[in-house]
Structures are given as structure tokens and as C-alpha cells.
Amino acid sequence: MNSSMILSVTTFVYAFASVLYIGSWTFKKETMAKLGFFVLVAGFTGNTMGIILRWIESYKIGYGHAPFSNMYESLVFFSWTIAVLYLFLELKYHERIIGVFATPLIFLSIAYASLSPSISDKITPLIPALKSNWLIAHVITCFLGYAGFAIAFGFSVMYLVKPLESGSGKQLPNSGEPRTHANFLFARLPSLDLMDELIHQMVMFGFLFLTIGIITGSVWANSAWGTYWSWDPKETWSLITWLVYAILLHLRMMRGWHGKRIAWVSIIGFMAVLFTYFGVNLLPGLHSYA
Amino acid sequence: MAARAAYVLYNGNLMEKTIMAKNGLKNRSGNPVWIFFTSVKLTVIVLLLLAVTSIIGTLVPQNGTQAFYVHKYGEFFFRLFDVFDIFDMYSSWWFVMLLVLLSVNIVVCSIDKLDSTWKIIFPDKVLFNVERFRRLKNTEMFVSNRNLESLESMCRQLIEKNFSMAVSEETDQVVAIFGERGRWTRIGVYVVHLSILLMLAGAVIGSVWGFKAFVAIPEGTTVDSAFLRGNDAPVELGFELRCNAFSVSFYDTGHPEEFKSSLTVIEDGKESFTRDIVVNDPLRYKGLSFYQSSYGVDSAKSAVFKITSRDSGMTYSVKMAIGETIDIPESGGKFTLDEFVRGYNFRGHNLGEGFVGRLSGNNDSDKSGLDTAHGSMGTQHGEADHSEADHSEADHDHNEAGHSEADHQKAAGRSMNSNETELYIPVKFPTFDKMRRGAFAFEIQDYEKKYYTGLQVAKDPGVLYVYAGFVLMIIGCWITFFMSHQSICVEIRKKIAADADSGKSDDADGGYDILISGTANKNSQGMKLKIAKIASRMRDI
């Protein structure tokens, strides 16, 4: 059993968890979401084991580095960070149904890693520039940030697809606020207010970690090349992402934006995250970065 | 005004509202420029412009050569882009203007608001208003049958434990206990904004008083200056730097594992100290930092030749240092190894790296294979000729390694006695020298490379400010996001329900209603949970 195999199996476990969450939403069966939670925990366990095993394998081969060094490893780790953050949220808020749009992201990331023919799961040695403890801090914090934004994205989509109902009379049990929207079809979905709050929480979480991620990246660049900022496309795009979310925070905190408008900004922000992650490699450049 | 109102509404904090309103009147009545810069709309617009325009610089490669751009975009667009500094947009006047606008915005906003925030953080007297708490939405209520003293002391204890201060006050309904914490966290936003100013200041300081340069030092060589990036002007280091050795190790996959230079700092002719640097571990000395950034083959130290005798068919293996002369076996004369060249022009073809030497004192003067006319012979050192030279370590120095050419120009002009034959022995083509049909054919078995190390030299007195900004940014974000100014009120009231006329004595045996309400300037969800937690603790006791 090697790490790649464990991670392939994990991919399918995550897929199953997503199906259960989505099913529980469409068929309004809470038991499915309950089961989904346990399947998700199982997938997360596999994901964790896979990463640890891969770390050990890299030492056995003699390259000895943390498993955060190429596209495959980062995607697997991305799944892991979304999963850990999501599990934390579900345990904290006891709202099963919020996983509908978040869990598929966990699956998609690792599925892309495992199934895309252009992404190799081979363990490769680190080039000298990557040999730094800053790399580990940088990758972990960036991906925690991305995970926060990914989940905020999931909630934003959920917020937007949930029809703005005119009161069916049902008050949600978890919200004593007078202007709570209740809806017959989505009665068991968390209230819009809660989702709005959760989007905000996740954006703040993501923003803090993206900030630390950019900072550790720049400290690292400064120790490797003597410039903490060189405006290369990846750096610039991470700054653009950071700016989008800074705008979101100001709109919310200073101009009182809420709900749909914030959900849209959060979706734009996540597009910037995806571009920073995947799109940058498509850009032209004087230097071709790996 | 709308923005301000929304903000106050969100915080639901009355005290703040009054102070803000007072201040607002004072400052707003004034200067329109001031008002312009206090606007959050401006902040959002400028941040948006920064984000959007930054994209341009990722689509159009920055700081390329004119030829590159004309080729890529055509003459017209080249001109157009050039007018707007698109090719170096992050230091263009308009991009810098946006940053200046942002800084002014932050400074003006902070000044505008600091006064009122200060009054909230350090009030003359903290006043609590029960009425205000009674109107809050965040409320929990339960009934207790304990007596008043124990209820009051229990509530006080709980509040003292969870908040930084507790105050009791008699009310028309018996008693209320207030608690609050985190007044100071309102400073968090200012810390974040200050950190941005610090980083920008650091960047300015770095660009005005710092520099970025590059120097290539062949092993065993000493330099005292480096060359500025961009215009190649020399800058004095203020001391001398010698590269003792450079080494590169490889993984079994052929990927490089580590680049290492051993450097010695020499001051006033005396060696100060010696240190090894690798890619992520620069040498820092006297305000300068030296980063391992590239390397290349400068020349060779020695070579091992296989010499094959045409007559006897014997082969000999000889190791020679540069400049050394040996006697060829079988009395074949002498051979002097003159130098290593990175390129060699043979009938219009560049044969790449090799060694140049001289044969003398033999009768073997048939030079059929090799055209020794000096005109066609010359060593070339252009970048394209390096087979292995100039490996930039993921950095930007491709253009900067064209350095020690001068050392080798002499090759073309070396004077040669008539009884001497110049030999060129390429590294890549082992049978080349056989074609000369001499008495002995030379072939390179092995050679010891002499590298140069490419160092990025940076002086950046602004880094300290930038790093201070980094630290403040993280602390400030933490405070802003996860901490808040919370206040709570536990009111103990006579139970109203049941029999309406029994409300005569304070320790009414009908028990007490306990009303817990609270507010926070941020994260109302968290405050709600906290109130619920405290309520359940009170119930349990």
C-alpha cells in the first residue's frame, strides 16, 4: 500500500461523502447528511494517512522533504485543508446541511490530483530554492487561506441558490431574529443570516491566512533571492486576490453590505484564488517559472 | 452619512453613535478635500483600481527589451504601451499615484477617527445604561428561586471570570451587574492600516537608499564591486569578497540538489572571515546581502588526457594542470596546456568547451586537420556558447553572467613559435584530434571544472520597516477579526409573573427573573453563543 493508492481510495470516499450531502439536500433526508459526515471523516483519515505516508516515502527514497512541493501534493493538501476546516465548522455549528456545496470542493481538488493525466504523482526531489522551512509555513498558511475562501465560496453559492422566499410563516428554530427568512422547501437549510455570518467568518479566516501566506512567501523570497517582492505573476495574482477580499471586508464593515452582494464578491474572490492557483501557469512571461 | 449610519447600526453600540455624531459634525463641516479623503468609497475604488490594473502587468511581460516588445506587439502597440509605462507598470507614475492616494486615504481616515476611538477606549468614566441593554436582541432569561445575595455574588463571580471588569448598580428592578472587556481591541484596525503604511514606507526607503546588483566571481578570484541591475554600473562593496570554491551536487535524477559557495570577506588586505552560502542562506555583512543566484563554468583547473600514439598504438593517461608542460612519451616532444575555452570556432562551427594547448619540439608538423590561421580561431564567450554555463537558480539573472570574457581574449592573440602547433581538444568530440593525423592524438578523459559563482547583491535598508509591517499586519488582523469589545449586563428582577400583588419585599419568595443581555462591536454570533453559555452556567449553579 503506498500513498498514491491510499489517496486514490480517498478520492472515492470523498466522492461518496459529497453524494450523501447533496442527496440529503435534494431528498431532504437528514440521515444521509449524518452518514455523509462519517464518510467524510473516513475520507479525511485516509487523506491524512496518505500525506503522512508520502512524507515517509520521500525520506525512504532519500529526497526527504515535506509533501508540499508539486501540483499533485498541493492539490491533495488543498483537499485536506478544506476538509479539516469544514469538519471543524460542522462540529461547531451543528449544521449538517452546510456541506452541500463545500464537500464537493474537497472531492474535486483531490480528484483533479488523482485523475488528471497531466499531473504526476511521482515524488520528485526539491530544487535548492525550495529547501527552506519557510516553504512549509508558506504552503500551509496559503492553503488554509484558500480553504477558507473555498468554503466561503460554497456558502455563497448556497446563499444565492436559496430562493428568497416570502414568509411561509415558519420560523427557523435557530434564529430568533424577526426578519428571518423561512422557506417551505428549504426549511431545514440554515437561515440566510447564519450563512451570511458564516461567509464572513470564512472570509476573515481565509484573509488572515492568505495574509500570513503572502508574508511568509515574501520573507522566504527575501532569504533566497534578496527581494521580498518582485511582481512575478504568481505574487501579483495573490496580491490581487488579497485586494479583492480586502474590498469585501471594507464593503461589509464600512458600507454595511450583506447577503447577496457579499456572496457575489466572495465568488469573484474565489475566482481570483483559482486563477492564482491554476491560471498563472498559462500567462506569458520573460522567465518561465515551474 | 449612509456609510457611517450602516456601520453604527451594525455595531449596535449607542455610546459610539453619540461620540461619532459629535465628531462627525466637527470635522465634516470643513474642507472638501478632507472629506474626499475620509471616504471609504475612495478606499474601495482605489483598491479596485489597484487590483484591476495589476492584472495588466501579469499579461504583459515586464522589463523586457524593446526588440522583444516590438516583435510581440508590433510598432503601434509598443508605442502606446510605452506611453503608459506598461512595460514597467508597477513603478509607473500612475501606479505609484494610486499607492500614494491609498496612503493619504488611510492617514486622513485614521486621523479623522482616532479622536473618537480614543474617547471610546479611554473614556473619562465608563457609564452603563440598563435601558440600553434591555432593548438588545441578544437576550437570555430564566427564573431562579435562590436568595438575592447568593444570586448577586454568583453573577458577579461569573462576570468577573469572563470579563475584565464588573460593576453592580441598583436599579428600579433590584440590581444589575455589568461587565465588559476588550475596549482596547478597537485599536486593531489602526494597527492594520499602520502596517500598510509601514510596508509602503519600507518599499520607498529600499528603492531610494538600497540597490540590487549582481556579481560573478570565478573560483579563487576576489572582487570589490558589483554591477547594478538594469544599467550595469559598478557599485563598491566597501570590502573585498573572494570566492574560494563553488560546488554543485546533484540528485540521482540529475536535478541539482545544492549550490554552495565558500566566500571570504577581506578587509584592508586581511581576511576577516569565511563562510559558506547556499541558496536559502545568504551572507549578510555590513548592510549588504549576498545570495547564491546562479553559477557557470568559468574555466578548468586541470584535465586528464588520453594520448594515443599513432605509431605504437599505446595509450597514456596524463593529468595536467593549466599552464603545465609535459614531455610526451616515446620522445614525442612537449605538450603545454594553455587554457580552457568555452567555445571554439572551427570552420564556422562552434565546437563548444575544450582545451587549447601547444605541441612543440617534435617533427610532427602536418596540420592537415586543423586550420590554425589566427583569424579564424578565437574563443567565444557569448552566453549562447556555454554548454553548461549560467544556470540561473530560478532567478532573473540570465543576462548578467556575461562577465569574465576579458580573461580569455588573449587566446586569439597568443604569439606562437613557428615550431609550435596549437591544439584544440574539445570536451564533446573525443575523436576530433585524431583527424589532425598527428603522431599523437589527444582526447579528454576527464577534467576538473573551475566555476564562477553568480551572486545577487542586495542592499535594502527598508526591509526592517517592511518586516515590522508584516508583524503588525498579522497582529492587527487577528485583533480586528477575532477580538471584540464586548459588554454584558445581568439584571436581577423581581419575578413579575404569577401573583401580581406579591411584589412587596425584595426577597420575594416567588423568585427572580434573571435577564442576561450583551453586545459586541463585532461578531455578534460569537457574543450570542457567549451569552448562552453564561446563562447556562448560571442556571446550573
Ligand code: HEM
Ligand atoms: C489594503 C489596504 C487597506 C487600505 C488602503 C485600507 C483603508 C481603509 C480606510 C481608508 C478605511 C476608512 C477608515 C475610516 O473611515 O475610519 C478603512 C476602514 C477599515 N479597514 Fe481598512 N484598509 C486596508 C486594509 C485593511 C485590512 C487588511 C483590514 C483588515 C483587517 C482592514 C480593516 C478595516 C476596518 C475594520 C475598517 C473600519 C474602521 C473602523 O471601524 O473605524 N483594512 N480602511
